[in-house]
Amino acid sequence: MAETMHIEPVKLTRDDFTSPIDARWCPGCGDYSILAQMKKVLPELGVPKENIVFIAGIGCSSRFPYYVDTYGYHTIHGRAPAIASGVKIANPDLKVFVMTGDGDALSIGGNHFIHLCRRNIDITIVLFNNEIYGLTKGQYSPTSKQGQITKSSPYGSIERPFNPVEMALAAGATFVARTIDREPKHLEHILKRAAMHKGTSFVEVYQNCVIFNDGVYNSLTDKKVKDDNLIYMENDKSLLFGKEKEKALHWNGTRFEVVQVSDHSVDTLTKHKEDGGNPAAEFALSSLSMEAHLPTPIGVFRNAHIPTYEQMLQKQIDDVTEQKGEGTLETLLNSGKTFEIK
Amino acid sequence: MAETMHIEPVKLTRDDFTSPIDARWCPGCGDYSILAQMKKVLPELGVPKENIVFIAGIGCSSRFPYYVDTYGYHTIHGRAPAIASGVKIANPDLKVFVMTGDGDALSIGGNHFIHLCRRNIDITIVLFNNEIYGLTKGQYSPTSKQGQITKSSPYGSIERPFNPVEMALAAGATFVARTIDREPKHLEHILKRAAMHKGTSFVEVYQNCVIFNDGVYNSLTDKKVKDDNLIYMENDKSLLFGKEKEKALHWNGTRFEVVQVSDHSVDTLTKHKEDGGNPAAEFALSSLSMEAHLPTPIGVFRNAHIPTYEQMLQKQIDDVTEQKGEGTLETLLNSGKTFEIK
Amino acid sequence: MSDKQVKTLESITIRFAGDSGDGMQLTGGQFTDTTAIAGNDLNTFPDYPAEIRAPVGTTFGVSGFQIQLSSKPVHTPGDAPDVLVAMNPAALKVNLPILRDNGIIIVNTDSFQQRNLDLAKYESNPLEDDSLKLYQVFRVPITTLTREALKDSPLRPKEKDRSKNFFALGMTYWMYTRSMEPTLEWINTKFKNKPELIKANTLALKAGYNFALSTEIFTTSYRIERASIKPGKYRNITGNEATALGFIAAAKKAGKELYLGSYPITPASDILHELSKYRNYGVKTFQAEDEIAGIASAIGASYAGDMAITTTSGPGLALKSEALGLAVITELPLVVVNVQRGGPSTGLPTKTEQADLMQAMYGRNGEAPVPIIAANSPSDCFNAAFEAMEVAFKFNTPVLLLTDGYIANGAEPWLIPKVDELPEIKVEYATDPDNYQPYKRDEETLSRTMAIPGMAGFEHHVGGLEKDITGNVSYVPEIHHEMVNLRAEKIKRVNNYTQEPELFGEPEGELLVISWGSTYGSVFKAMEEAKNRGLSVSWYHLRWINPLPKNLGTIIKHFKKVLVPEINLGQLVKLIRAEYLVDAQGFNRVLGLPLNSGELLEAIESHLKGL
Amino acid sequence: MSDKQVKTLESITIRFAGDSGDGMQLTGGQFTDTTAIAGNDLNTFPDYPAEIRAPVGTTFGVSGFQIQLSSKPVHTPGDAPDVLVAMNPAALKVNLPILRDNGIIIVNTDSFQQRNLDLAKYESNPLEDDSLKLYQVFRVPITTLTREALKDSPLRPKEKDRSKNFFALGMTYWMYTRSMEPTLEWINTKFKNKPELIKANTLALKAGYNFALSTEIFTTSYRIERASIKPGKYRNITGNEATALGFIAAAKKAGKELYLGSYPITPASDILHELSKYRNYGVKTFQAEDEIAGIASAIGASYAGDMAITTTSGPGLALKSEALGLAVITELPLVVVNVQRGGPSTGLPTKTEQADLMQAMYGRNGEAPVPIIAANSPSDCFNAAFEAMEVAFKFNTPVLLLTDGYIANGAEPWLIPKVDELPEIKVEYATDPDNYQPYKRDEETLSRTMAIPGMAGFEHHVGGLEKDITGNVSYVPEIHHEMVNLRAEKIKRVNNYTQEPELFGEPEGELLVISWGSTYGSVFKAMEEAKNRGLSVSWYHLRWINPLPKNLGTIIKHFKKVLVPEINLGQLVKLIRAEYLVDAQGFNRVLGLPLNSGELLEAIESHLKGL
Ligand SMILES: Cc1ncc(C[n+]2csc(CCOP(=O)(O)OP(=O)(O)O)c2C)c(N)n1
Ligand SMILES: Cc1ncc(C[n+]2csc(CCOP(=O)(O)OP(=O)(O)O)c2C)c(N)n1
Ligand code: SF4
Ligand code: SF4
Ligand SMILES: [Mg+2]
Ligand SMILES: [Mg+2]
Numbered sequence A, B: 001m002a003e004t005m006h007i008e009p010v011k012l013t014r015d016d017f018t019s020p021i022d023a024r025w026c027p028g029c030g031d032y033s034i035l036a037q038m039k040k041v042l043p044e045l046g047v048p049k050e051n052i053v054f055i056a057g058i059g060c061s062s063r064f065p066y067y068v069d070t071y072g073y074h075t076i077h078g079r080a081p082a083i084a085s086g087v088k089i090a091n092p093d094l095k096v097f098v099m100t101g102d103g104d105a106l107s108i109g110g111n112h113f114i115h116l117c118r119r120n121i122d123i124t125i126v127l128f129n130n131e132i133y134g135l136t137k138g139q140y141s142p143t144s145k146q147g148q149i150t151k152s153s154p155y156g157s158i159e160r161p162f163n164p165v166e167m168a169l170a171a172g173a174t175f176v177a178r179t180i181d182r183e184p185k186h187l188e189h190i191l192k193r194a195a196m197h198k199g200t201s202f203v204e205v206y207q208n209c210v211i212f213n214d215g216v217y218n219s220l221t222d223k224k225v226k227d228d229n230l231i232y233m234e235n236d237k238s239l240l241f242g243k244e245k246e247k248a249l250h251w252n253g254t255r256f257e258v259v260q261v262s263d264h265s266v267d268t269l270t271k272h273k274e275d276g277g278n279p280a281a282e283f284a285l286s287s288l289s290m291e292a293h294l295p296t297p298i299g300v301f302r303n304a305h306i307p308t309y310e311q312m313l314q315k316q317i318d319d320v321t322e323q324k325g326e327g328t329l330e331t332l333l334n335s336g337k338t339f340e341i342k
Numbered sequence C, D: 001m002s003d004k005q006v007k008t009l010e011s012i013t014i015r016f017a018g019d020s021g022d023g024m025q026l027t028g029g030q031f032t033d034t035t036a037i038a039g040n041d042l043n044t045f046p047d048y049p050a051e052i053r054a055p056v057g058t059t060f061g062v063s064g065f066q067i068q069l070s071s072k073p074v075h076t077p078g079d080a081p082d083v084l085v086a087m088n089p090a091a092l093k094v095n096l097p098i099l100r101d102n103g104i105i106i107v108n109t110d111s112f113q114q115r116n117l118d119l120a121k122y123e124s125n126p127l128e129d130d131s132l133k134l135y136q137v138f139r140v141p142i143t144t145l146t147r148e149a150l151k152d153s154p155l156r157p158k159e160k161d162r163s164k165n166f167f168a169l170g171m172t173y174w175m176y177t178r179s180m181e182p183t184l185e186w187i188n189t190k191f192k193n194k195p196e197l198i199k200a201n202t203l204a205l206k207a208g209y210n211f212a213l214s215t216e217i218f219t220t221s222y223r224i225e226r227a228s229i230k231p232g233k234y235r236n237i238t239g240n241e242a243t244a245l246g247f248i249a250a251a252k253k254a255g256k257e258l259y260l261g262s263y264p265i266t267p268a269s270d271i272l273h274e275l276s277k278y279r280n281y282g283v284k285t286f287q288a289e290d291e292i293a294g295i296a297s298a299i300g301a302s303y304a305g306d307m308a309i310t311t312t313s314g315p316g317l318a319l320k321s322e323a324l325g326l327a328v329i330t331e332l333p334l335v336v337v338n339v340q341r342g343g344p345s346t347g348l349p350t351k352t353e354q355a356d357l358m359q360a361m362y363g364r365n366g367e368a369p370v371p372i373i374a375a376n377s378p379s380d381c382f383n384a385a386f387e388a389m390e391v392a393f394k395f396n397t398p399v400l401l402l403t404d405g406y407i408a409n410g411a412e413p414w415l416i417p418k419v420d421e422l423p424e425i426k427v428e429y430a431t432d433p434d435n436y437q438p439y440k441r442d443e444e445t446l447s448r449t450m451a452i453p454g455m456a457g458f459e460h461h462v463g464g465l466e467k468d469i470t471g472n473v474s475y476v477p478e479i480h481h482e483m484v485n486l487r488a489e490k491i492k493r494v495n496n497y498t499q500e501p502e503l504f505g506e507p508e509g510e511l512l513v514i515s516w517g518s519t520y521g522s523v524f525k526a527m528e529e530a531k532n533r534g535l536s537v538s539w540y541h542l543r544w545i546n547p548l549p550k551n552l553g554t555i556i557k558h559f560k561k562v563l564v565p566e567i568n569l570g571q572l573v574k575l576i577r578a579e580y581l582v583d584a585q586g587f588n589r590v591l592g593l594p595l596n597s598g599e600l601l602e603a604i605e606s607h608l609k610g611l
Helices: A030-046 A061-067 A079-090 A101-107 A108-118 A164-171 A184-196 A223-229 A279-289 A308-325 A329-333 B029-044 B062-068 B079-092 B102-108 B110-119 B166-171 B185-197 B225-229 B279-290 B309-322 B329-333 C026-036 C089-098 C112-119 C140-151 C157-161 C164-175 C181-190 C194-216 C237-254 C270-273 C292-301 C314-330 C357-362 C382-396 C407-408 C477-496 C517-533 C552-557 C572-580 C597-609 D024-037 D088-098 D114-119 D142-149 D158-161 D164-175 D181-190 D195-214 D239-254 D270-276 D292-304 D313-328 D357-362 D380-395 D405-409 D477-496 D517-532 D552-557 D570-582 D597-609
Strands: A050-055 A073-075 A095-101 A123-129 A174-182 A200-207 A230-232 A239-241 A247-252 A256-260 A294-303 A336-342 B052-056 B071-074 B095-103 B123-129 B175-180 B201-206 B231-232 B240-241 B247-251 B257-259 B296-302 B337-342 C005-009 C012-018 C041-047 C061-070 C083-086 C103-106 C135-142 C220-224 C232-238 C258-262 C284-287 C307-312 C335-339 C373-374 C398-404 C411-413 C462-463 C508-514 C537-542 C545-548 C561-566 C585-588 D005-009 D011-019 D041-047 D061-068 D085-086 D104-109 D136-142 D220-224 D231-236 D257-261 D284-287 D307-312 D334-340 D372-374 D399-403 D409-415 D462-463 D509-516 D538-541 D544-546 D559-566 D585-588
Touching: A030 A123, A030 A184, A050 A061, A050 A079, A050 D307, A061 A073, A079 A095, A079 A108, A079 A123, A079 A308, A079 C335, A079 D257, A079 D284, A079 D292, A095 A101, A095 C335, A101 A108, A101 A123, A101 B247, A101 C597, A108 A123, A108 A164, A108 D292, A123 A184, A123 C135, A123 D136, A164 A200, A164 A294, A164 B166, A164 C157, A164 D142, A174 A184, A184 A200, A200 B052, A200 D570, A223 C061, A230 A239, A230 D517, A239 B296, A247 A279, A247 D195, A247 D372, A256 A279, A279 A294, A279 B279, A329 D239, A329 D313, B029 B062, B029 B123, B029 B185, B029 D559, B052 B062, B052 B079, B062 B071, B062 B095, B062 B102, B062 C552, B062 D011, B062 D088, B071 C508, B079 B095, B079 B102, B079 B110, B079 B123, B079 B309, B079 C258, B079 C284, B079 C292, B095 C026, B102 B110, B102 B123, B102 B166, B102 C552, B110 B123, B110 C292, B110 C335, B123 B166, B123 B185, B166 B175, B166 B201, B166 B279, B175 C373, B185 B201, B185 B296, B185 D158, B185 D570, B225 B231, B225 B240, B225 C597, B225 D257, B231 B240, B231 B309, B240 C237, B247 B279, B247 D372, B257 B279, B257 C194, B279 B296, B279 D231, B296 D559, B329 C237, B329 C307, B329 D544, B337 D380, C012 C026, C012 C089, C012 C164, C012 C220, C026 C181, C026 C232, C026 C411, C041 C407, C061 C089, C061 D114, C061 D372, C083 C089, C083 C164, C083 D538, C089 C112, C140 C194, C164 C194, C164 C220, C181 C194, C220 D220, C232 D334, C232 D399, C237 C258, C237 C270, C237 C307, C237 C335, C237 C398, C237 C552, C258 C270, C258 C292, C258 D061, C284 C292, C292 C307, C292 C335, C292 D220, C307 C314, C307 D231, C314 C335, C314 C357, C314 C398, C314 C572, C314 D313, C335 C407, C335 C411, C357 C398, C357 C545, C373 D405, C373 D559, C382 C398, C382 C407, C398 C407, C398 C517, C462 C561, C477 C545, C508 C517, C508 C572, C508 D313, C517 C537, C517 C561, C545 D462, C552 D372, C561 C572, C572 D104, C572 D570, C585 C597, D011 D597, D024 D041, D024 D061, D024 D164, D024 D181, D024 D231, D024 D409, D061 D088, D085 D088, D088 D104, D088 D114, D104 D164, D114 D307, D142 D158, D164 D181, D164 D195, D164 D220, D181 D195, D195 D313, D231 D239, D231 D509, D239 D257, D239 D270, D239 D380, D239 D399, D257 D292, D270 D284, D292 D307, D292 D313, D307 D313, D313 D334, D313 D399, D334 D380, D334 D405, D357 D399, D357 D544, D357 D570, D372 D409, D380 D405, D380 D538, D399 D405, D399 D462, D399 D517, D405 D517, D477 D544, D509 D517, D509 D570, D509 D597, D517 D559, D538 D552, D552 D559, D552 D585, D559 D570, D559 D597, D585 D597
Parallel strands: A050 A073, A050 A095, A073 D462, A095 A123, A123 A200, A174 A200, A230 A294, B052 B071, B052 B095, B071 C462, B095 B123, B123 B201, B175 B201, B231 B296, C005 C220, C012 C083, C083 C103, C103 C135, C258 C284, C258 C307, C307 C335, C335 C398, C373 C398, C508 C537, C508 C561, C561 C585, D005 D220, D011 D085, D085 D104, D104 D136, D257 D284, D257 D307, D307 D334, D334 D399, D372 D399, D509 D538, D509 D559, D559 D585
Antiparallel strands: A174 A294, A239 A247, A247 A256, A336 D231, B175 B296, B240 B247, B247 B257, B337 C232, C012 C061, C041 C061, C041 C411, C232 C411, C373 C545, D011 D061, D041 D061, D041 D409, D231 D409, D372 D544
């Protein structure tokens, strides 16, 4: 920490974050959109550029750090959450991002992912979910749909997918959200809120892989049908959808059901609450995306505020120091039961 | 599989499962109770003894396989779910148990644990949760309470605990239950139901470690107070508790609240449903144990029935075989584009 | 046609190069199949870009495919290509340095526009300055000609352009007097539901052929006589395919089901892909959540009686280390395949290297020896996989099989073995339940006595703690000492049962070359040339690296010097020095590429001079 | 007292043994502290049961603590104890085989009842048959006497019985003329909130002392003169404590915060426990979810500018292999501590071994060299940790520090260093943002140029793929070759900056013994005796194993034979053979125990004879 220089924040622009290295994703890859929105968000955070660190594992998505002109560490497959934890604990002044894929975060890195959420270290995790292993050329991932035909499942995958939002909620992340590469405004908005959140924030981005899983989110991005399939959750607002916002998700006391707005007076419709106080609603909402006949919500599932790991660690350091005095090398060496030999 | 001998099941007794090796847990350890109940359950399963396999990782709890006279494999720390998956897929005739601890299953083994639940391989996981690392002499575990003082947290742990039931639910286990070492009847009953379930079944056993975390479940086991803190969930029954069963958990449309039975007519009280159809209720119930002022439910949180991994694999093998014919060495070698050199 | 010359060559090396999207791997594959059918011996080297999907036209995105074909046996894809087919400036830029002097270049002139030149970072157009003056350059507007040939096709222009690799292929077919038949057939099957594509690709192929035949540009075509390779039924096979087939064959010969637990990783993933196709052969593939679960599940499957394998590459092997130790101490049959790639860490995932040998030997805690076998060539992967399994079951031990990116992706014709030439694999289980002791050993092999779940009366416990003969935990110091020594001795005995490699060359002389694995082809070529030059050098190519063959010590004694070429900083050479106390020297190149036989030959000569 | 004899001895080895619940480790610890204050040199060996908590009274549950004290410098806890204090039959059974002939046994006769004899699997009572006739047996009804002493205490009988170890301790204090003061003091602090326990333990201690003083049973007490060890301030310290302190000291000397990322594992956990106490020293301990996260988080902390370490034992090191490769290729300062234990796999978790050396050298994919340092003794862990950190920061490299269960748990007096005798650790960062290149190297050390997040103007990228000097990914073959060689060369240069060990004995002769790590004490003892016997043997004990010291090759040339004693099947010996082509032979015992110096001496003699 001693090495961190504190400089008056200057107003930065997206160009300040443009890396000299050209992004090398396939033309049309959803990753470009995430990069573009992130570069818009970064100058808005009020964090000096040298205090921003991107940590990634391995995967197409994990190439991300090279493409922003900040500190960046392209590490090994699945371990970014653990590496990022060390970075943040070592220097809590840094704004730390973990950029990861569905394979990187949920397959090999599943354990580090859930433990980071549990510890509530102030890190923003952005998961590029393309439901495929892109970099290794198209095997099914832990979010691929059952039956999906891929290089490693020529007769269809027999595995059930994880729901990343549900895992993050269960593991204890304090900010949990979902967005889509093809909704740039929404994406930007969510990335910004996640980045500003204090504690572990998690954003699942539905991302299209044009090469190995093209169109997997068509029902949510295709203009013709998306209105009937996508719900934008907003705090304190009803969960409307449909071309004319004529439909709504309504809580029937046990679960969400689709109702016609016309059948209800608007203020009796269930309002979305982000405050993290109600596990029942959080999980009920998150489970919708797994049901083919129900709309998929994007937006914020949970936004809770509790002390972060590194705040508690600092408090413990302060408390112990106050109680025992600051340790010096002299006291260190001479602690314990000493005796003189003459 | 070819090697499995099929023998007419003989009626076995608990003595048939008593290992010649003496259990070496500390006197008073909760593990003894789990062993005792398991030995009662095994003869009831109708599975020949040679078809029963216990797989364990490392920990006091993971010594379990040595103490039952079946096939047993004491493997390495955290990997039992993955090893057991291989065992079951290799020979679906076997009844496979994973015996594990809170450290083994949720710390180093967290990833394998959630992936096993996701895949729904027909394996029974019994997690001995003593909220401590017993074998390595008392460090906090991922289920230890915040503030707990242990060998590695002399000033109190700053980490938030996982809720194992919630993790198993989110990861997709199809049978999820909780019980306590000090409730032998309940323990036996739940172990038996879990063992009979087809698919990944998960049982969290609250287990007392007399040496490093003694009394951690006192509020649930101490005769004086337990009635006010413990709820036995039973399918289709109200969630009553209290000395005189005078209190109940009641669903108020959003969450569970504690009500006086006298204030309600009994059939309006919320009834517990195990059927796995309602994530809202499952997670609402599972989250209760994390709240100090609410009672802790034991019993079955979810009991859902869907095809298992190995059933689907077998079906795929059968389908492809039907379609392409059974592969022989002759066809294997001569497949692809061959040509003759003369 | 009649006014064109036909020259006969002994062998030729061609490299197809273009953008990742240009279909060069497919083109190379077709040329390979056709060549095989023509009866030449051949060897290939696909050299595609790293994991990165580069923007079109940059040097990062260049994909290459090299093939050597010959009327003599060949063992490498050739050091320096004789012919380069360059579909764009980037492909030219990247590959020019390795082309042989005065080599042939066929370029698609259409792609040499400013934009592409810029992308390839060319300051001026190499077709216009004199930078290619040392080569024979054939300038062909391939894109234009393809479009022209397809002018009647209803396909969109972009789709038409995709056929240009067939045009290029057609030209090379004429130049090297190949028949178009096999490729035409392939096109018909491949696109059977897309008649427009059949038509387009057929037209493009033929147009290319005819262009070469009729145009003035090409004056000569070449014949390469059939190779006098062993008669029989062949197929082209890559190393990864051969590995997969080797294991299925072993499972059939053992009467076992094959179980693969694996996590995808370049360049090993294709073994997983290949094996997942064989459901009707009873093959079970389990795509695990990570490499640890991959090996762990394979250990479980082995414990339960399947024939179990796990496949990976370097970083994955590192992750498997701890679990591999469990397989060692519980003495279960298992084969771990490590398709080596450039390291350390993520390193160079798509490039080849031999730098995991020491990890294979020693990358585990405690004394945890395992036998190590290495494959020599793509088709040899079949034999190596089969043999690894034989040893795994004979000794009840995990075995490490080393291949690498070069032979895993490379292809060569494979003489298909006869079913009954393959040996049976005997799997033995305990028979006497009354006196069953899981760690009782066979006197000869020291292999332990297995019983698997489902066998009534043999219920027992095993585990990762030290144990006595009953399988139960023992902390007795002497038992630990004994077990550690028994496990070591068991692996030493593997070489009582494996075949020793043949020495190439005289049994004594000045210099002995010792090599292993995929350098086989390069060393072979260098040694042939050395023989031609009359050099006093012999060659010993290891198959089993642990344990080393029994006679190696004796062989070494008959030479003054020992040279060990490896694609690492010197790993086998360390084992040999430690074992035989001979001043063996390494010849080491770590370029992510197969060893260059020319360079090796020079090294041999200079070592001989140093005598 | 006056009618009892006082004999003076040079040194004595005592072993306290009892059930896990009998408090033997505490008893041993008190004896140790008191002995240190008495000015003797000493060395201890706690030998507690494996992880298993055995049922009371069985041999599995026996816990032992051995201490050698002397008026001369001692380096081992002694091969065979002179005195055994056995609190129950199981303790007698387990320890009798190692007691020296005619040794003293003090038994608690109260515990020799049928039940305990059965539990210990004694067929007849050894106190009653003649199985102890070769020893001097002192029969003391310790339990009865303790109860008697505490008859007025309000404690419950079970609680009273817990004081019986203090009774036993009291007896030994009289026998070896120790003062009771330090222990009385300790009792007062330890139980300050439990006055009844202070009283009980004080009474028991004094009762034991007085019993020995007044009873007829003990006729002789012994004096051990103060050792003439270097004057100064001392404290007893275990290896794990010393390791922890060494790192905190290094952090202070570098002006850095210390970060530990670790997952508990026997016998390394105590370093985590120890460091977690030092919050007021700015020490951050992160108990990770597994070993991979432990090292990964430490890599992150190092990357962000903390002084970072990760601690583990064998299986944990295996799991860290992949991430360690990342630290190698990104060239970050980091120390990985491996407290070795018996392997392979879970092996013998509470026993000692030196079998992870090869894993430390080679347990990573690709060419991924790291410097390796080993500690010699409990207190030496402080220096080794400090030195490891100096090298990590000088070269920007991960460093492996090897200790083992024996020295990690063993204790010895440690001469506390003066604060200003410890060197500063210079940490250098880039200074010129305009020309910053993260892989630009110092010409002398080849260390790369670091900049850490928070430094404005130095934003850059690093990662696990091969890279060029800018840190950006490069697939150029020559760059890979160059980087692989640079990383190797950098590690080779470490021995330009580290101190070479001193040769013990003559610079030339018949036999050279080369050893490393915790065998230091045993070899020292054997060598002293060899010197006494006039044998022509010298000794070189390595501190850095990779790279080997520069002068070792020259030293070896001056001896006819080389012997390498190790607690493994021969690992260092392989490195030495490969490096120097000398026919070095191993002396190997893998018993889970420290090397026996008597056996080693025999081996030395027989190797000399073999000349
Ligand atoms: C230890 C290890 N195992 C396997 C790999 C191979 N690998 C690299 S990325 C990847 C999966 C990438 O999938 P995902 O995280 O979804 O990223 P995407 O490419 O889809 O963005 C795999 C299996 C590796 N690099 N390292
Ligand atoms: C790879 C590895 N890391 C660490 C350990 C040390 N270790 C053994 S058991 C254990 C934790 C046990 O805790 P838990 O699973 O809760 O079991 P319990 O003893 O409490 O029943 C640890 C850290 C090990 N054996 N192997
Ligand atoms: S393979 Fe898929 S995820 Fe990867 S860069 Fe291409 S389109 Fe994007
Ligand atoms: S340490 Fe705790 S968990 Fe382990 S055996 Fe003893 S009481 Fe049971
Ligand atoms: Mg993906
Ligand atoms: Mg536990």
